[in-house]
Amino acid sequence: MKICVLVKQVPDSDSLIKIADDNLTIIEDGITSTTNECDTYALEEALLLKEKHGGEVVVCSMGKDSAVQVVKDGLAKGADRGIMITDEKFENFDALATSKVFASVLKDENFDLIFTGLQSDDTGNAQVGVILAELLNTSHSSLVIGTEMVGDTVIKVKRELEGGWAQWTELDLPASLTIQSGLNKPRYASLRGIMMMKKKPLQTMSASDIDLDDIATKAETKQIYVPQKTKETEFISGSPDEIVEQLMEKLTNEIKVLG
Numbered sequence: 001m002k003i004c005v006l007v008k009q010v011p012d013s014d015s016l017i018k019i020a021d022d023n024l025t026i027i028e029d030g031i032t033s034t035t036n037e038c039d040t041y042a043l044e045e046a047l048l049l050k051e052k053h054g055g056e057v058v059v060c061s062m063g064k065d066s067a068v069q070v071v072k073d074g075l076a077k078g079a080d081r082g083i084m085i086t087d088e089k090f091e092n093f094d095a096l097a098t099s100k101v102f103a104s105v106l107k108d109e110n111f112d113l114i115f116t117g118l119q120s121d122d123t124g125n126a127q128v129g130v131i132l133a134e135l136l137n138t139s140h141s142s143l144v145i146g147t148e149m150v151g152d153t154v155i156k157v158k159r160e161l162e163g164g165w166a167q168w169t170e171l172d173l174p175a176s177l178t179i180q181s182g183l184n185k186p187r188y189a190s191l192r193g194i195m196m197m198k199k200k201p202l203q204t205m206s207a208s209d210i211d212l213d214d215i216a217t218k219a220e221t222k223q224i225y226v227p228q229k230t231k232e233t234e235f236i237s238g239s240p241d242e243i244v245e246q247l248m249e250k251l252t253n254e255i256k257v258l259g
Contacts, residue, residue, distance in 0.1 A: 001055030001149075003046040003113045004106060006128065007039040007074055009067035010121045023223045035070040038117025040186040042179035045147055046115050047078045047187070053149055056080045058109070062090060062101060068202070076189035076197040087207040094219035095123075099131035104210050107136060113155065114176045118143060129178035139171040142178040 011017060012032040020027050046057045059074030061067050062085040071082040083105065090101060106114065114136070116129035126142075133140030146158030150170060159167045160180055189197075236246050252258045 001049065001053050001113070001152075002058070002109070002111050003049060003055065003115065004058045004060055004109065004111045005039070005043045005046045005074065005079070006102065006114070006116045007043065007059055007061045007070045008036040008117070008120050008122075009033050009061065009063050009070045010036045013037075013121065019224050019226070023225060024221055026224070033066060033069070035073055036117050036120050036122075038119060038121075038179060038181050039070075040117075041181050041183055042115040042117050042177075043074055043077060043079065044184045044186040045179055046113070048184065049113075049147065049149065050078075055112075058083060058111075060102070060105070061085065062098065064091070068204070071202060072197055073189060075200045075202065076193040077187055078193060079200075081200055082202040084202060084204045085206075085210075086204065089207045092217060092221070094217040095125045095127035096131060097215055097217045099128050099135060100212065100215055101210060102128070103132055103135035104212050105205060106132075110174075112173045112175075114138070114174070116176070116178050118178045118180050126178070129176050133176035136174070136176065138174040138176045140176045140178075141169060141171055143180050144177045145180050145183040147177070147183075 010033065011026070012034045015031045017031070018027040019025075043057075043059065049055075050057050057079045058081050059071050059079040060083040061071050065086055067086065068084045071084050075082050085101060085105060090098075093101070114129070114132060116132070118129075119126035130140060130142060132138075141157045141159055143160040144157045145160045145166065146168075148156040150156050153173050154170050155173060155175055155177075156168060156170050157177060159169060161167055236243050238246065248258070
């Protein structure tokens, strides 16, 4: 079994995030970076499947040069090899453009499974895994909270639904799965794993190494800002009919939740 896990480097949740003067970026000085939380669960699930069924786990990331650390962390935990995609041309890509880059890199690898975290802690788009399934023509399931192989060509996944419900479904391989936090307990890298990581293959790729036509992001960041916290309470009085009439007017014309 051949599994790819996409990992992303994000600011640590305990870091103090400050917005730069251009209101388009954050000030990175003093920020500690780490592996996106959902991605650590995705990696752990891939390693558990490998330990049970055999095969290979490949860790892949795209970002600035510093993001190679999250690939190395994955190798130290037990992944077999790493792929690091880094190029200034790929910075600030939206989910679609990012997915196209990953698809171009992964298409010839013929992975049985591609794991992504449900969403990233920074942008939270929750789209890359879904788009990859479309680009690579694989089956897909999101909000995965459990996996179980059925033979060599089918995987059974448990999907989280609303209200505490869950659903088991079977997918033909190859498949792209977006992994929810909490389905396992991510391991720490051992000293032996850290030492072995240094001998594992880590391929670095740039735009010149990727077979892509003219690709560009279709989304543009206009402003980054901290939302202002405001609260206002308005009392509606009158007879029951008058209250209903006023409430309907506000829901329709002010709040615009009714058509």
